[in-house]
Amino acid sequence: GAGVSQSPRYKVAKRGQDVALRCDPISGHVSLFWYQQALGQGPEFLTYFQNEAQLDKSGLPSDRFFAERPEGSVSTLKIQRTQQEDSAVYLCASSLTAGMEKTQYFGPGTRLLVL
Amino acid sequence: AQTVTQSQPEMSVQEAETVTLSCTYDTSESDYYLFWYKQPPSRQMILVIRQEAYKQQNATENRFSVNFQKAAKSFSLKISDSQLGDAAMYFCAYRSAQTSGSRLTFGEGTQLTVNP
Numbered sequence: 001g002a003g004v005s006q007s008p009r010y011k012v013a014k015r016g017q018d019v020a021l022r023c024d025p026i027s028g029h030v031s032l033f034w035y036q037q038a039l040g041q042g043p044e045f046l047t048y049f050q051n052e053a054q055l056d057k058s059g060l061p062s063d064r065f066f067a068e069r070p071e072g073s074v075s076t077l078k079i080q081r082t083q084q085e086d087s088a089v090y091l092c093a094s095s096l097t098a099g100m101e102k103t104q105y106f107g108p109g110t111r112l113l114v115l
Numbered sequence: 116a117q118t119v120t121q122s123q124p125e126m127s128v129q130e131a132e133t134v135t136l137s138c139t140y141d142t143s144e145s146d147y148y149l150f151w152y153k154q155p156p157s158r159q160m161i162l163v164i165r166q167e168a169y170k171q172q173n174a175t176e177n178r179f180s181v182n183f184q185k186a187a188k189s190f191s192l193k194i195s196d197s198q199l200g201d202a203a204m205y206f207c208a209y210r211s212a213q214t215s216g217s218r219l220t221f222g223e224g225t226q227l228t229v230n231p
Contacts, residue, residue: 033218042119042206042221043160056218089158093219103150104219106160 004107025094035091121222138207146212155203
């Protein structure tokens with residue numbers, strides 16, 4: 001089926017605005033991950049869902065970051081009161097099961113620029 | 116915590132030649148997975164190759180192969196017969212095998228340029 005999709009692809013926000021980033025995983029994929037990729041860096045883990053359960057949110061940088069996956073498919077990453085340091089590409093990845101050997105497939109990312 | 120290091124920020128290769136990208140990692144775990152991902156300018160991260168730590172045989176995918184040295188904690192990627200489409204940022208990544216839903220830990224990346 002189709003790959004992981006993310007929207008919007010680009011987002012410009014004024015400092016202090018709230019933003020919501022959407023991820024549509026591959027159909028049937030149980031596991032969903034969010035990563036943050038600063039310019040010129042490798043992606044860094046933010047949070048992990050298994051179905052609708054958020055099992056690991058240890059990578060979220062502050063309480064302004066919130067993620068949900070209420071029906072175990074689409075996920076939304078919300079950033080409240082955006083700051084300039086939040087400017088980055090936000091990548092979503094999904095994998096078929098929670099099995100440890102399963103490969104993560106990435107979406108194209110959302111590039112967020114906070115002015 | 117695991118760390119992944121890519122010591123080559125940039126590499127270049129002539130078309131049709133072979134290039135090797137280096138990666139080292141640090142872990143106290145005995146069972147894990149290692150990956151090479153490719154990220155073209157479009158930013159879609161694409162899996163190139165995967166290696167299970169319990170396997171001694173090096174993984175191969177067409178023109179891509181790895182040299183996995185578990186004792187040295189080294190995981191290099193060899194690209195043979197380089198093509199213009201291989202130009203991209205390459206990331207080495209580690210994933211624990213001890214817990215389900217394990218995150219990927221990435222290196223800093225190596226920007227590969229392929230010269231015609």
